[in-house]
Amino acid sequence: MPDPLLLDDLLLSRTAIDRAAHRRADSDWQEVRRGDGETRVLWLAEGATGVTEAEGGVRLVFSSATDLPLGTDISFLGVDALDRAYFSAHLQDRSAAPIRADWKSLREVGRALSDIDAGLLVTAVALDNWRSATRCCAKCGGELTPRNAGWSLHCVVDEADHFPRTEPAVIVLVRDGQDRALLGRHINWPPGLVSTFAGFVEAGESAEAAVRRELTEETGVVIDDHLDAVQYLGSQPWPFPASLMLGYHAWASDTTIKVDETEIAEADWYSREELRAACAAGELKLPSAISISRRLIERWYGEELPADWSW
Numbered sequence: 001m002p003d004p005l006l007l008d009d010l011l012l013s014r015t016a017i018d019r020a021a022h023r024r025a026d027s028d029w030q031e032v033r034r035g036d037g038e039t040r041v042l043w044l045a046e047g048a049t050g051v052t053e054a055e056g057g058v059r060l061v062f063s064s065a066t067d068l069p070l071g072t073d074i075s076f077l078g079v080d081a082l083d084r085a086y087f088s089a090h091l092q093d094r095s096a097a098p099i100r101a102d103w104k105s106l107r108e109v110g111r112a113l114s115d116i117d118a119g120l121l122v123t124a125v126a127l128d129n130w131r132s133a134t135r136c137c138a139k140c141g142g143e144l145t146p147r148n149a150g151w152s153l154h155c156v157v158d159e160a161d162h163f164p165r166t167e168p169a170v171i172v173l174v175r176d177g178q179d180r181a182l183l184g185r186h187i188n189w190p191p192g193l194v195s196t197f198a199g200f201v202e203a204g205e206s207a208e209a210a211v212r213r214e215l216t217e218e219t220g221v222v223i224d225d226h227l228d229a230v231q232y233l234g235s236q237p238w239p240f241p242a243s244l245m246l247g248y249h250a251w252a253s254d255t256t257i258k259v260d261e262t263e264i265a266e267a268d269w270y271s272r273e274e275l276r277a278a279c280a281a282g283e284l285k286l287p288s289a290i291s292i293s294r295r296l297i298e299r300w301y302g303e304e305l306p307a308d309w310s311w
């Protein structure tokens, strides 16, 4: 029976920042804020950012905006509840950042951050990955220059504007008539690691159609025709490099497994008792707490999964 409540507290969906998008084109306002000692700058380089250990977790390390080196490539992230402005700075080489910190990736520290730090870092990483992957105009190959406080790139040749890409992907936990869950192992994963099934939404396709197509392509299992057999449960940005994961539960009509062997090496149906026994024995490992896959499994399982069942 579908549970209509959406997943709450997805770790990378947390945020406590007002993006204040109307300020992106306001260069006067930005100049004032860049001269304000309260304004904070988050530094990104080589897929990592500066962090420090703090009581109960990890904190991002910011610099002031008043001593930004000339020509630093920055993006405006938003303002907090105290109206303090935040920018991200994008570097090739972390040694140029004016901070003293440990450098860690979002994957490493995402779950240990506060809501405000998590929201800031996810957005900054998404922008950083987009900028790294967008070196010239996709229409004419011309040179691009940042606009709108880092939220668009403008072609100096044909005046085309380019915006950060977000690529929708679906991820689904499928259940059968005995309320078992279908889990599988990607061909690139070592034996014992299993997860739910995921894939990109294709051009011209709805998310629900993508859920049905991906599942059957990868496992042979067919989802029931009824509309309610595919239930949306929430979304989480996954900026590695540019995905938005749309999470679902779905109910199968044909449970016969025939894996494609190009993406999925093996798949199986698990009752809660079978999953508990296999994980407790160390025979199976499940995705980490930062992933929406973990939360989809927990929703089915009925409670939070023990941390030592993770990859």
Ligand SMILES: [Zn+2]
Residues within 6 Å of the ligand: 137, 138, 139, 140, 141, 142, 155, 156, 157, 158, 159, 160
């Ligand atoms: Zn162009």
